[in-house]
Amino acid sequence: MTHPLASLRKSLACAYPAAASETIALGAPALDRRLSGGILRAALHEAYAETAADAPAATGFALALARRAMAGKNKPLLWARQEALTAESGAPYPPGLADIGLDPAAVAFIRVRDAREALQAGADAGRCAAVGATLIELFGDARAYDLTASRRLALAAAAAGAPIFIARVAASPAPSAAASRWLVRAIPSRPRAANAPGSAAFAIFLLRQRGAAGQERQEWRVEWNRDRGAFEDRTFDAPSLSGPVASLPVGGTPGEGAPPTAERRFG
Structure with a gap:
């Protein structure tokens, strides 16, 4: 019997060769x-946080x-968030978005x-071609x-030619139609002169990549370079910082900066 995931991959490749x-x-x-060059553009990708x-x-x-996906596209990002996450990890933080290189007004x-x-x-x-990611x-x-x-999302991404990212918190990875699956943890930022905030740094584990069976759970340590709009390989262990670190896109007091209505644009 054909596995449903194998059937899905075949249907996606036939319907959307690009x-x-x-x-x-x-x-x-x-x-x-x-x-092998990067992650698929017109696909579904998952990022997991264990806690x-x-x-x-x-x-x-x-x-x-x-x-990265939206560079040069001049299209907005649509961010849909389950309400419980605001109580757990704080509200979206516009300066953190800017620190990544995203225009808060375009989110x-x-x-x-x-x-x-x-x-x-x-x-x-x-499914909307006007959305960049x-x-x-x-x-x-x-x-x-x-x-x-997940199959519905993968087909939507393939049809529109733009990626869909799923960020899952306090969840266990399960079979899905995602082209790649990552486990993400925070690591200390690199110290800078005058105790300035360092770049956001991550320990990322590649749990799955379509077409690369047998190479799961590989760990990488990377930093985000806002000026380049790119990740950089982390080749050293930075000491823990007692001072400020780079802003992340969520945080602060739960409810602080939260949208007063179901939908809004930052800015």
């Missing part, structure tokens, strides 16, 4: 070599990938009650995000 080849380079040479403490790191990593943020609404909003946005944040082992839901 989606199988165009990639987004992450910017870090060693990592891009491992990824709520690493939620800003997983979200920041996904937003940085979106920034359409939607706060929804549950995973089902987040997935529906993300799927609707993902889509980010969906989910909390916990959301039952609504199953193989069927």
